[in-house]
Amino acid sequence: MSAHGQAIGPPATSRRLKDLAFRLVMLSCLGLALLLLAVLIADVAVDGIGHISIDFLTSDPSSQADQAGIQPALLGTVYLMAVCLLFIVPVGVATAVYLEEYADGSRWWNRLIEINIQNLAAVPSTVYGILGLAFLVRGAISLGQVVLAGGLTLGLLVLPVVIIAGREAIRAVPPSIREGSMALGATQWQTIWRQVLPASVPGIATGVILALARAIGETAPLIVVGAATFITFSPTGLDSAFSAMPIQVFDWVSGRPSSPSNDFRPLAAAAILVLLALLMTMNAGAIWLRNRYEKKW
Amino acid sequence: MATKQVRKEVVIPQRVAPGVQPGGPEPSRQREAIFRLDDVSVSYGGKAAVREIAFDIGRNEITALIGPSGCGKSTLIRCLNRMNDLIPGARVEGSVLYHGQDLYGKDVDAVEVRKRIGMVFQKPNPFPKSIYDNIAFGPRVLGMKGHMDDIVERALTRAALWDEVKDRLKANAFGMSGGQQQRLCIARCLAVEPDVILMDEPCSALDPISTGKIEDLMLELEQDYSIVIVTHNMQQAARVSDKTAFFTVELDAEQKHRTGRVVEFDDTERIFTNPSDERTEAYVTGKVG
Amino acid sequence: MEAGTAARAASGAPALGAARRRYGEDLIKGLLVLAALVSVLTTTGIVVSLLSETIVFFRDIPLFDYLFGTRWSPLFAPGSFGVLPLVTGTFLITGIALVVAVPLGLGAAIYLSEYAHPRTRKAVKPALELLAGIPTIVFGYFALTFFTPTILRDLLGMQVSIFNALAAGIVMGFMIIPTIASISEDAMTAVPGSLREGAFGLGASRLQVSLRVVLPAALSGVVAAIVLGVSRAIGETMIVLVAAGQVPNLTADARKPVETMTTFIGATAKGDLPTGSTEYKTIFAVGTTLFVITLLMNAVSIRFVRKYRQVYE
Numbered sequence: 001m002s003a004h005g006q007a008i009g010p011p012a013t014s015r016r017l018k019d020l021a022f023r024l025v026m027l028s029c030l031g032l033a034l035l036l037l038a039v040l041i042a043d044v045a046v047d048g049i050g051h052i053s054i055d056f057l058t059s060d061p062s063s064q065a066d067q068a069g070i071q072p073a074l075l076g077t078v079y080l081m082a083v084c085l086l087f088i089v090p091v092g093v094a095t096a097v098y099l100e101e102y103a104d105g106s107r108w109w110n111r112l113i114e115i116n117i118q119n120l121a122a123v124p125s126t127v128y129g130i131l132g133l134a135f136l137v138r139g140a141i142s143l144g145q146v147v148l149a150g151g152l153t154l155g156l157l158v159l160p161v162v163i164i165a166g167r168e169a170i171r172a173v174p175p176s177i178r179e180g181s182m183a184l185g186a187t188q189w190q191t192i193w194r195q196v197l198p199a200s201v202p203g204i205a206t207g208v209i210l211a212l213a214r215a216i217g218e219t220a221p222l223i224v225v226g227a228a229t230f231i232t233f234s235p236t237g238l239d240s241a242f243s244a245m246p247i248q249v250f251d252w253v254s255g256r257p258s259s260p261s262n263d264f265r266p267l268a269a270a271a272i273l274v275l276l277a278l279l280m281t282m283n284a285g286a287i288w289l290r291n292r293y294e295k296k297w
Numbered sequence: 298m299a300t301k302q303v304r305k306e307v308v309i310p311q312r313v314a315p316g317v318q319p320g321g322p323e324p325s326r327q328r329e330a331i332f333r334l335d336d337v338s339v340s341y342g343g344k345a346a347v348r349e350i351a352f353d354i355g356r357n358e359i360t361a362l363i364g365p366s367g368c369g370k371s372t373l374i375r376c377l378n379r380m381n382d383l384i385p386g387a388r389v390e391g392s393v394l395y396h397g398q399d400l401y402g403k404d405v406d407a408v409e410v411r412k413r414i415g416m417v418f419q420k421p422n423p424f425p426k427s428i429y430d431n432i433a434f435g436p437r438v439l440g441m442k443g444h445m446d447d448i449v450e451r452a453l454t455r456a457a458l459w460d461e462v463k464d465r466l467k468a469n470a471f472g473m474s475g476g477q478q479q480r481l482c483i484a485r486c487l488a489v490e491p492d493v494i495l496m497d498e499p500c501s502a503l504d505p506i507s508t509g510k511i512e513d514l515m516l517e518l519e520q521d522y523s524i525v526i527v528t529h530n531m532q533q534a535a536r537v538s539d540k541t542a543f544f545t546v547e548l549d550a551e552q553k554h555r556t557g558r559v560v561e562f563d564d565t566e567r568i569f570t571n572p573s574d575e576r577t578e579a580y581v582t583g584k585v586g
Numbered sequence: 587m588e589a590g591t592a593a594r595a596a597s598g599a600p601a602l603g604a605a606r607r608r609y610g611e612d613l614i615k616g617l618l619v620l621a622a623l624v625s626v627l628t629t630t631g632i633v634v635s636l637l638s639e640t641i642v643f644f645r646d647i648p649l650f651d652y653l654f655g656t657r658w659s660p661l662f663a664p665g666s667f668g669v670l671p672l673v674t675g676t677f678l679i680t681g682i683a684l685v686v687a688v689p690l691g692l693g694a695a696i697y698l699s700e701y702a703h704p705r706t707r708k709a710v711k712p713a714l715e716l717l718a719g720i721p722t723i724v725f726g727y728f729a730l731t732f733f734t735p736t737i738l739r740d741l742l743g744m745q746v747s748i749f750n751a752l753a754a755g756i757v758m759g760f761m762i763i764p765t766i767a768s769i770s771e772d773a774m775t776a777v778p779g780s781l782r783e784g785a786f787g788l789g790a791s792r793l794q795v796s797l798r799v800v801l802p803a804a805l806s807g808v809v810a811a812i813v814l815g816v817s818r819a820i821g822e823t824m825i826v827l828v829a830a831g832q833v834p835n836l837t838a839d840a841r842k843p844v845e846t847m848t849t850f851i852g853a854t855a856k857g858d859l860p861t862g863s864t865e866y867k868t869i870f871a872v873g874t875t876l877f878v879i880t881l882l883m884n885a886v887s888i889r890f891v892r893k894y895r896q897v898y899e
Binding site: 018023029047102112116117120124125126128130133138139160163226246249254268275276 | 623626628636724727791873883
Binding site for chain 2: 104174176177179180181182183184185186187190194195199
């Protein structure tokens with residue numbers, strides 16, 4: 001009797017165990033990563049939640065832990081994000097429009113621009129800080145250690161995010177829309193401004209929010225550019241000294257010597273919670289935008 | 298229906314419609330020529346897609362371009378409103394005269410060309426805007442004068458769409474059926490008050506009922522506009538058009554690639570009942586696809 | 587071919603207008619080109635700023651001493667400028683991070699791509715994105731105030747200094763997991779189902795299909811993911827700055843504090859550094875070293891990504 005004639009039994013136990021073990025190992029890899037996320041958030045929350053209060057949000061830093069607050073840092077972050085936004089939206093969208101609608105992809109200089117953007121996305125944030133220090137704070141433009149310099153440095157750092165998202169959003173608009181517009185007698189720019197860009201706004205907006213979410217948490221470039229770690233005033237304008245939320249956290253975690261009676265670390269945790277809350281809001285906004293407005297062509 | 302005709306010898310295309318006789322008594326078929334094409338060829342990246350095209354498009358007539366796929370009918374119709382300009386590497390040679398003027402002359406504004414010579418595409422392509430804004434787009438960008446509501450209503454009425462949408466002008470155009478979308482595209486084209494309407498297989502993506510409506514519309518529009526239509530559907534060409542050009546595709550002399558040509562151009566009735574060329578006869582009687 | 591002069595045709599239609607030179611269109615195109623040049627200017631700025639100071643630096647410090655010296659104390663007279671401790675510090679921490687991130691990231695990717703229910707995937711992906719979006723300063727805080735005292739010392743009973751490379755490296759590894767996991771998962775889901783079906787049809791188990799069919803097919807994408815992860819680890823500053831201390835130890839002992847290229851820059855470049863001083867110049871020299879290493883990694887990764895994209899398109 002050939003082997004084919006025998007009845008097919010259940011899989012061998014050893015095989016079953018091996019399969020199950022493998023699946024469990026893979027699952028636990030994922031689980032471990034998520035566990036760390038949970039522990040991290042729990043740790044920060046436990047450390048810091050008790051210190052969040054209106055006073056905390058509206059006070060200035062102080063050498064006394066129980067009187068210190070994050071107001072200058074919070075406002076500094078707001079100013080920085082405003083400068084960053086005003087920079088990345090026009091420059092990023094214009095670059096994306098140029099590369100998708102005007103640039104002839106076979107020309108070497110256009111390919112250079114594309115490779116360039118890919119490279120910039122991989123440059124460490126500290127190097128952007130050096131760039132800001134050398135040209136914006138000092139050097140050719142010499143703005144000084146001010147909000148404008150910090151905001152522009154962050155803008156340069158996250159610009160590739162906006163360009164890449166913008167290109168994808170513009171590329172998703174079908175050519176038939178452009179053809180229909182041109183066939184009616186519209187010029188290229190009229191077609192872009194009135195058809196292509198309005199249709200790409202959701203994708204571009206999502207990209208901008210993600211860029212700002214990245215910028216809001218950046219610390220190293222701001223350190224190099226000269227954000228102050230201990231200032232007791234909120235920024236007075238684009239040309240004033242500034243602090244920022246991540247800088248404040250950094251100062252309280254490692255800059256300020258803590259003693260049991262004057263412990264700044266819980267304050268750092270509280271500031272982190274505020275920062276994370278801002279981030280979650282921004283990410284939720286991006287997800288909402290994506291789900292609500294993204295067109296299925 | 299896929300076999301293509303392949304011939305080695307070169308055929309001289311027949312130029313049948315003499316065209317312009319402005320003051321003369323017209324047999325009903327002698328109409329003034331809006332377009333005169335002479336020895337027109339289009340190539341992409343050096344490779345000729347159509348060659349030696351020569352015929353006339355008559356005023357207030359429907360001219361159909363028929364033939365198997367891949368023989369350059371769409372390429373040719375896109376020459377008539379300079380849409381081929383948008384394709385890098387496309388070259389148009391020969392003479393395309395529009396009302397006696399060289400369409401490709403150095404000083405001719407392509408944007409103005411497209412205002413006068415409108416186009417409806419194979420797959421309806423309404424803009425992702427409201428019905429109203431779809432129609433209003435052309436007049437707005439061209440700076441046309443006039444009360445926009447009236448312009449929109451006039452265009453939709455002429456496209457036989459007004460009654461169906463007059464209560465929902467602000468609704469998104471994507472909510473309409475395929476046939477309605479295509480009539481919207483026709484209305485959009487009419488809103489800029491063109492002289493000629495080019496239609497590139499306008500019904501191939503539509504169901505038979507919508508197709509019928511659009512064919513009826515074409516016959517109405519013919520009174521005010523000159524229409525050129527590319528169609529795969531021979532019966533459609535026979536139903537609506539006054540003149541027909543039959544395209545075929547040939548291997549060029551060195552057997553390198555395929556080029557489209559016009560084999561025969563004549564009154565539609567003649568093409569379908571008594572064609573002069575045996576290739577035309579083979580195609581219209583369904584012997585080849 | 588008739589010339590295109592404005593001839594009144596017999597039908598009375600006006601001739602087509604002459605082409606208006608549309609200055610508006612040209613102006614707009616010019617502005618757009620300028621915007622695109624911003625990115626080119628950025629790279630130029632980076633290269634110029636780094637190189638100009640670095641060249642000045644190497645007039646005083648011999649290149650050999652810099653590249654191969656083993657002592658780094660540039661801020662104290664007379665100053666030693668051997669960058670090796672910084673480089674080894676960077677690679678020590680990067681190595682530890684990879685030991686954590688590669689297995690966990692690949693495992694998570696395999697689970698998500700080959701085993702997980704679509705609903706699980708939809709729930710898990712945002713969590714991974716959240717992990718990826720947390721600012722690095724937060725990871726630094728966590729490494730210093732929780733990981734070192736609670737996990738390393740209390741739970742595992744290790745003898746580590748309060749600032750140590752191990753905590754920074756491990757936490758950084760977790761930070762990189764989403765990068766490796768999401769790119770690897772994309773590469774794996776791009777493997778056509780027909781390949782899997784072929785293997786299943788022969789009687790292979792899911793374990794065998796994942797490891798012997800999918801992983802090899804997605805290999806170049808996986809490698810690209812890992813290289814990208816390495817790139818991020820090398821360029822990371824804050825986790826190390828907070829949790830690993832500032833001592834440029836040339837060591838493989840992860841229980842000691844270390845200094846990396848990035849943390850040296852971050853710690854030294856306080857805004858009031860005098861231009862042209864020795865500290866100022868060392869920042870640029872180290873910055874150039876960092877930039878060159880990152881560029882090389884990026885070039886390698888791009889080539890791999892291009893290779894994997896070609897296979898299925």
